Amino acid sequence: MVKLYPCKEFRFPIVAECINPEVFRGKTSKEIEMLKVWEGNKQRKLSELFKIEMADGDVENIVIQGDLSKVRKIGAGMKSGEITIHGNVGLHLGEEMQDGKITVYGDVGGWVGSMMEGGTIEIHGNASDYLGAPYRGCSEGMHGGKIIVHGNVGNEAGARMRKGIIKIYGNAGQFAGLRMRDGTIYIQKDAEARIGACMKGGKIVVGGFLESVLPTFTIEGVREKVKIEEGETAAGPFYLFLGDIVEHGEGKLYILKDKNPHLRVYEKFL
Numbered sequence: 372m373v374k375l376y377p378c379k380e381f382r383f384p385i386v387a388e389c390i391n392p393e394v395f396r397g398k399t400s401k402e403i404e405m406l407k408v409w410e411g412n413k414q415r416k417l418s419e420l421f422k423i424e425m426a427d428g429d430v431e432n433i434v435i436q437g438d439l440s441k442v443r444k445i446g447a448g449m450k451s452g453e454i455t456i457h458g459n460v461g462l463h464l465g466e467e468m469q470d471g472k473i474t475v476y477g478d479v480g481g482w483v484g485s486m487m488e489g490g491t492i493e494i495h496g497n498a499s500d501y502l503g504a505p506y507r508g509c510s511e512g513m514h515g516g517k518i519i520v521h522g523n524v525g526n527e528a529g530a531r532m533r534k535g536i537i538k539i540y541g542n543a544g545q546f547a548g549l550r551m552r553d554g555t556i557y558i559q560k561d562a563e564a565r566i567g568a569c570m571k572g573g574k575i576v577v578g579g580f581l582e583s584v585l586p587t588f589t590i591e592g593v594r595e596k597v598k599i600e601e602g603e604t605a606a607g608p609f610y611l612f613l614g615d616i617v618e619h620g621e622g623k624l625y626i627l628k629d630k631n632p633h634l635r636v637y638e639k640f641l
Contacts, residue, residue, distance in 0.1 A: 372426040373403065373433045378419070381441040383411035384461070385420065388444040392452025392471065395430035403430070440480070446473050449490060465492045468516065481525070484518045486511070487535070493519040500525035500544065503537055513537070513554065517600075526563075529556045532573060536600050548575045551622060557599045569615050570622035576605055578627045581634075588614035588624060590637040597625045610634055 373395060388394075389406040398406075403425075404418035417423065431452035439445070439460040446454050446465040459477040466485040478496040484503045498520050503513035504527050512531035523541035530549040537556045545563040548556050551570040561579035568585060576597050591611045596604050609625040626634060 373430050374424040374426060375433065375435045376422040376424075377437040377439065378422055380438065381410070381420070383441065385410055385439075385442040386444055387417070387420075387442050388447045389417060390433065390435070390442075390445045390454070391447065391449050392431045392433060392454070393448065393450050395433065396452075398430065400425045440478075443480075446471075449473070459496070465490070468492070478522070482506070484513060484516065486513065487516045487518075488514045489516045491517045491519070493521075495521050497522035497541070498524045498528075500527055501530065502528040502539075503532060503535070504528070504530035504549075529554070529575075532556070538599065542579070548573065548622070551575070555599060557605065559605075567615060567622055567624050569618050569620070570624075571615070571618050571620040572622050574623045574625070576609070576625040578605055578630070580630050581626050584612055584624065584626065584634065584637075585615065587617045588612040589616060590640050592641060593628065594625065610637065612637075 386409040406417040408415055408417055433454045436457045438458050441461055443462045448467050449471045450469045452471045454473045456475045460479050462480040464479050464483045465473050468487040468490045470490045472491045475494045479494050479498045481499040482501045483498050484492050486505050502524050503518050505512045511533055513535045514533045515535045517536045519538045521540050524539050524543050526544035527546045527549050528543050529537050532551045532554045535554045540559045542560045543558045543562045546565045548567045548570050551573040553573045556575045559578045562577045562581050567575050591613050594609045594611050595607050597609055598604050608628045612624040614620050
């Protein structure tokens with residue numbers, strides 16, 4: 372196990388792609404200390420910013436303790452191993468991740484799991500905007516894996532999603548599932564407006580309040596329960612809407628009936 376502790380309170384953004392089991396593999400403690408990171412516009416050695424302890428020879432398990440809210444790209448491109456963070460962490464956590472697991476006991480900045488292909492990210496706190504979403508200008512988002520958030524998330528969670536599972540046990544901001552093509556997004560509590568905008572496929576489940584459904588969705592029926600993933604089902608009944616018809620979409624939007632009595636007006640179309 373490798374343990375990292377910030378040496379100070381960071382004032383400038385830290386880009387630390389090297390904090391990754393894939394990078395640590397096969398290296399001695401001295402070699403890990405010499406890895407390069409960026410602090411603002413200055414390149415530093417990892418040991419200049421973090422106290423590093425090697426508990427044993429296992430570099431596949433990284434534990435970080437402290438405030439990392441200025442630290443970006445931890446676990447980027449990760450292919451194996453495990454990272455556990457006790458504290459808040461910055462942007463781009465686990466971007467393009469392929470396998471392994473990242474667990475955070477704190478809040479996380481934007482673009483968590485951006486364009487990830489596999490593995491698991493679990494956040495015991497809140498996540499900011501663009502959860503699992505691609506960068507501006509990229510047409511494809513999350514391709515696989517699983518993201519679990521026990522708190523709230525910001526806007527555009529799961530935007531351009533192609534595959535995988537996002538589970539949010541708090542509230543979600545606007546445009547969840549924007550331009551989604553496949554995969555599953557489960558929002559246990561409330562969701563803000565424009566959910567599923569321009570989606571062509573996939574499934575979004577809302578277990579709380581949703582102020583309105585986009586007019587480009589059509590009601591299909593009522594379902595007593597919805598499968599979230601293997602071994603997990605959400606109890607309904609749920610309204611089932613299909614769309615986005617402007618995109619000739621076949622996406623499924625499930626909205627819990629009991630929490631949304633204002634949607635009963637759609638029942639006349641069944």
